[in-house]
Amino acid sequence: MKLDGIASFVAVADAGSISEAARLLRLSKSVVSERLGELERSVGARLLHRTTRRLSMTEDGAAFLDRARRILREVEEAGADLAERRGTLTGPMRIAAPITFGNMHLGPALYPFLAAHPQIELTLDLDDRRVDIASGAYDGVIRHGIIDDSRLMVWRLAPSRRFLVASNDYLARYGTPRSIADLDDHRGIFYTNRGVADWRFVGPGGAQIVRARVALRVNNGEMIRDAALAGLGIALLPAFIAGPVVRAGRLQIIDVGIRPEGESVFLAHPEGRRPSAKLRALADHLRRAFGDPPYWEEGLSSVDPA
Template identity: 60%
Template sequence: MMKLDGIAAFVATADAGSISEASRRLGLAKSVVGERLAELERGLGTTLIQRSTRRLSLTNSGQTLLPRAQRILREVAEAAAELAARTGRLAGPLRLSAPVSFGVLHLGPALARFLVDHPEIEVSLELDDSFVDAAAGGFDAVLRHGAVGDNRLIARRLATSRRLLVASRAYLDRCGCPATPTELERHKGVLYANREGDWRFAAPEGWSVIRPRACLRVNNGLVMRDAAVAGLGIALLPTFFVHEALRAGTLVEIDIGVEAEGAELFLAYPRDHGASAKIHALADSLRRSFGDPPYWDKAAD
């Protein structure tokens, strides 16, 4: 029979890559972690971790067990959190992922308020601009900018954001200010690398896509903003990236007579284990922190 402490030792060792580091993370003696691993292997009748003098590696059995063991620990933690929530107390780990730029600009203060209200929750936040697979990556929830096209996830809307065409005054003085979609196509654009046809604007017949000449393609909103401030070209960015630059005058909004497609922020979580009370509390807290309308749209106005 598998014991929970053995499963925890196995997952920690697999994640850490060594028994020494796993023991540090668990706050246990190295010998205790080693014995729990050995007991788990004896109970299962198979070797899970191949030990050598230089490194540890998972056997085929270990690779098969690891995702299930991670899910077991997560579900136990969620069950404990649900029971705690019934007493009005939220506690336990909460592993999150969010885009780098939005996390740097806006998540710090918002998460601080959440943790002040719920001091027994232990948040682990990973900032990553790649498309994080929440269902397979072991995250409790991920913050997404844009539609969540994954039927394994349930998404809760946190906030909306307008997207604006912006450029520096220096660029507009040098290259002129476009007043129509046709004029915009002749300008240089700072483009988001991970999304083709990103410049979408409302038109009588539906959405129209404008494709300017790219002076820079990059997968980070802050770099796009800074490139526009430096006068490299025109960028189409959510107000949560440019509201301070607009207020300071380092960027200017460009009006071409049609409105750009907006942006939305979602908190998404795997459908297979549902939303815990902690995720509901986090979503509610983030919505309150961002506001409705969000503070970045108010500042841009």
């Protein structure tokens, strides 16, 4: 059983086609097909159903896939461990992150890290959908939210405050809410990946949930910001999205006398798997790059309700 055959099988399973796997592996389709055939002969089972129109996993293929991923990971980590013993960060690393945070903040923080460690081969997947961290498909997943799953192995990268914001035009037309109760009469712009259209606040009596009338539901933070700029309603946005337009005076922070529930930007990695030295180094670098308090909250502290 050859490692290049196992690598080709995993690549095909992840990509969904031989042609796409060949492109990612920088090999010809015929080479990938040949390696798959050799692997199937060595294990004595068909792993993939291949037709002219589609490719699907056999029952044996599905059972073998998890083991194949673990084999490749162990080989990669063994090589990386040897390099790290010599003081070098090297080898592949795959990270997932949200689209808006990735574009606005993660990318600029990553580039100097990769320039300092040119032997790291980073794959960054930007997607707002929740990723199954336990699947092992990623070395780490960067997310923004509340850390409430005790099964996750989590490193906190930065605190993250959120603010209620609206445009001057919206507030001129509908008035400025001054309390939690006032929000019931306003239109809200909500982030759908949180599951429900509500805003959570924390006061002396504990958590309070507010459900405003829905103006828009959308699964992207930049579109929420743009909808608020267009005067569609009030949005609850993290400072890393709202900061620039608030400082420019294009959105106004609304003080209802109570603070939105605190969140964090964090990096989670699979439980029971020792994180590599390069993942630990990346987390340390991102903490320094973001700061505490993070740079994106600069100039916003004076409007934060007590």
